[in-house]
Amino acid sequence: MSNIFTLFCTMLFSFAALILACVACAGSTKDYSPLNLIYVAEINLTKMDLTKVIPDISASAEISSILPSYFNIGLWSYCIADANKKVTSCTSPHGIQQFNLKSLLYDNIQDNEVLQTIDSVASIILPDKLQDDMHYYNDLARCMFITILIGICLSFVSLVFSFARSIIHARVITWFAGFFAFLAFLSLLISVGTSMSTYIYIRHILKDNYGDYGISLSLGENYLGILWGGVVAAFINFFCWCFVRSAPRVVYMQPPMMEKREML
Template sequence: MANCIVLFCSAFLSFAAVILACVACAGSTKNYNPINKIFEAQLDLSGLNVSQVLSGLGSSIPSLEELGLPSYVNLGLWSYCLANSSGIVSNCTSPSGIQQFNLTNIIYDNINDNQVANLITSVAQITLPDKLEDNMTYYNNLVKCCFITLIIGIIASGLNLVVNILRWILHFVIITWICRFFALIAFLSLLISAGTSTGTYVYIRHALADNYDTYGMKMNLGVIFYALLWASVSAALLNLICLSAARPKRHIYDRPIEEKPLL
C-alpha cells in the first residue's frame, strides 16, 4: 500500500511539472488572458531617452508615441507582446522558434511601421549600453540554452509520467529505473532552464539599471513566469525523491510452511 501511495504521488508530481512548465513555455504567444501576462521579462520603454538611443535625428526629436514605440515589451520564449502605458497588451508577435534577446531589432522593428520611419534608416543608428551590445551573442546563447532545456524537461517529465503509470501494471526492476532516469533528466533540465533564464535577465536588468539615466530603459522580471518555472522545478525534484523511495518491485510475503509432526 505504501508503495502505491509513493507511485501515485510521483505521478501527480510529474504531471504537475509538465503542466507548469508548459504554461510557462506558452507565455506571451497569444494576446489572450492569462497567456499575455506570462513573460520572462518586461522591457520598460516608457522613459526612453529618444535623443540618446536614436542617433541621426538632428533637431527633430519625436516622442515615444510619434515613433510608435510601445511603453512595455513583454518578452516570452517564443515571441513578445507590446503593451501601452497602462500595461494593457495590444498585440503579440507570431511564435517564431527560439526568441532571441535583440533589443536593437525590437526597437527598430516597431519604429519601421509608423509615419516617422524615414527618421531611422538603419539599426546602426540605434545606440544601446555597451554591456548589452558587446555581450549580445553570449546572452542569446543563454536564452537558447533556457529554451532547449525547458523543452527537454517537458518531454522528460511527460515520458516519466507514462513510464510511472506503466509501473503500476508491470512490476519489473528495469521499469522503475527507467522512470527514475527520466525523472532525473527532467529535474536537471528544468533546473538548468530556470537558473539560466533567471541569471541572464537579472544581469540584463542590472545592465539597464546602471545606464538608466542615459538611455531611460529598464527591465522587470516576469513574476508569474518564474513562479511557474521554479514550481515546476520543485515538482520535478519531489518526484525524483518519491521515485527514489519507491520499491523496484512488489513485495511478496512468503508464509512459512508448517511442518506436520511425524506420526
C-alpha cells in the same frame, strides 16, 4: 509508504511538472489571458530618452506616439503593452526568441516619418556593453529554451513510466523511470537558472546606463513562479521514485507450530 501511493505521487507530480513547464513555455505566444501575462522579462520604455537612443529625431517627439511603452519577452515570441501595461498584441511564435533590443525597437517604430529619418538599425544608439555581450546572453537564451523543451519531454516520459510501472512490476522500469525523472528535474532547473541569470545580467547593464537611456528591465514574476513550481514538482517526482520498490513485497508466514500435550 505503500507502493500504490508512491506510484500515485509520481503520476501526480510528473503531470504537474509537465503542465507547469508547458504553460511557462507557451507564455506570450497569444494575446489572451493568462498567456499574455506570462513572460520571461519586461522591458520598460516609458522613461526612455528618445534623443539619446535615436539622435536623429526631434527633441519634441513623444515616445508614446513612436514606440510601445512595454515589451514582454517570451521564449518563442513577445508581446507589446501600452502605458497601463495592457497587452495590445503579440507576435507569432518563430523559434528561439533572441534578445536584440536594437532590432526590437526598430521593428516596432509606429511613426513612418521616424522610420524615414533613421537609415537602419545602426541609427539606434544603446549601451556598448549591451551590444558587445549580446552573443553571450543569446547563447544562454538558447540554453533555457532547449532545456525547458527537454524537461517537458522527459516529464511526459516519466508520466508514461508511472502508468507502465503501475501495471508491470519490472525492476528495469523503475530504474529508467527514476533516471528520466532526475533528468527532467535537472533540465527544468537549468532552464530556470539560465533564464534568471541571462536577464539579471541584462538588467544590470541597463541599470548602469539608466541615467543616459532611461530603459529598464524587470524579470517576469509569473513566468518564474510557474517554472519554479515545475522544478519543485519534478524534484518531488524524482524523490518519490527513490522509494518505489522494484517488485511487490512478499510476506512469508511461518506456519504455527503444533502444541505438545502431555499424555495422561
